[in-house]
Amino acid sequence: MQPNKKYGKIQNLFLLCLLLTGLGRMPSILSQDNTTLDSPVSVSALFSTADVLPMKLMYSNKSMKNGTNDSTYINSILSYKDGDGSWRELEVGLRARGNFRRKKCYYTPIKIKIKKSVARETLFEGNKKLKLVLPCFNQKASNDYILKEYMAYKFYEALAPYHFKTRLVAIEHSDITSRKTKSNQLYGILIEDIKNVAHRHQGHVFKRFMNPMTHDTFTSVQNDLFQYMIGNTDYSTVYQHNQKQLFADKRIVPIPYDFDMSGFVNTNYAVVSKVQNELLTIEKVTDRMYRGFQRDENVFAAVRASFLEKKNVLYTIIQDHESLFVTKRECTTARDFLSSFYSILENEQEFQREIVAMARPMPQKKQ
Structure with missing residues (x-):
């Protein structure tokens, strides 16, 4: 991907503006x-605590990799444990992210889309879109990689005022196949959308x-x-x-x-x-x-x-x-x-x- 032809002019104009407004x-x-x-x-209730959030997701890994793209989502139910210990369900759209992980990994990172009316009066209120980072491979040891990447996000949150809010989640994933449904336990990272970061600042x-x-x-x-x-x-x-x-x-x-x-x-x-x-x-x-x-x-x-x-x-x-x-x-x-x-x-x-x-x-x- 290359910058457009007006790249240099835009840079010079912005640089001049920033210098004029920033010298003082x-x-x-x-x-x-x-x-x-x-x-x-404001900070969404979803990201207002560091507690690990229990979640359940049911979808076909095969359909996720082969049947979704930037504009095509599959329908699913996201369940999460509320503060009172009860489980709540949300209708969500899911799609795969990342070409490298789609080809090389058992799990791909996921983009979650939630309708405003569905998220209202739930823990997910205010979050229309979220990223969900999952382990690459279906191995217990891969959860340690997720923990370390989550800590890296928390490092930057501690260091810099402009950052993505994140939440560590413990997921029970039910993989739907033609023969049976197989459940796996894994860690994941929920990451807020960049538009939420912009709104916050x-x-x-x-x-x-x-x-x-x-x-x-x-x-x-x-x-x-x-x-x-x-x-x-x-x-x-x-x-x-x-x-x-x-x-x-x-x-x-x-x-x-x-x-x-x-x-x-x-x-x-x-x-x-x-x-x-x-x-x-x-x-x-x-x-x-x-x-x-x-x-x-x-x-x-x-x-x-x-x-x-x-x-x-x-x-x-x-x-x-x-x-x-x-x-x-x-x-x-x-x-x-x-x-x-x-x-x-x-x-x-x-x-x-x-x-x-x-x-x-x-x-x-x-x-």
């Missing part, structure tokens, strides 16, 4: 945190291809350092690959998602990404490589300080989910991977060598 607020950019920027209109979704120079400086480095922290190269802020753009508070901010190819999650199908066929110098997803662009050193310093400030919070997120892991070694590995990041962050020479010096020149039109 540089100090606030460098000192931003969740307290100063995150003033949401009184902004709007920004879909045009933009030069990263037009992105909010602090948030841009924050996003790139987070990707480095979890060992993820499977993203592009220019081409909006595993990224959404939000225009809020007179700034364009990138919001990341999909972390299953990261070294932190380290799924058994993960490979080093080649976005736009770009060859990287690392061989394994557990090898980190900073993919951000060159910025003012004061911005790097401010973002670095914000990550150091949240260090204990991130370790607590891992600790809070340790009991859910099938294989305790996976949790230990995740903790060690985070520790290796902070070893770099806390060492001035390593921070300069591995991150600041590795920042790429800002692209003019293409990444």
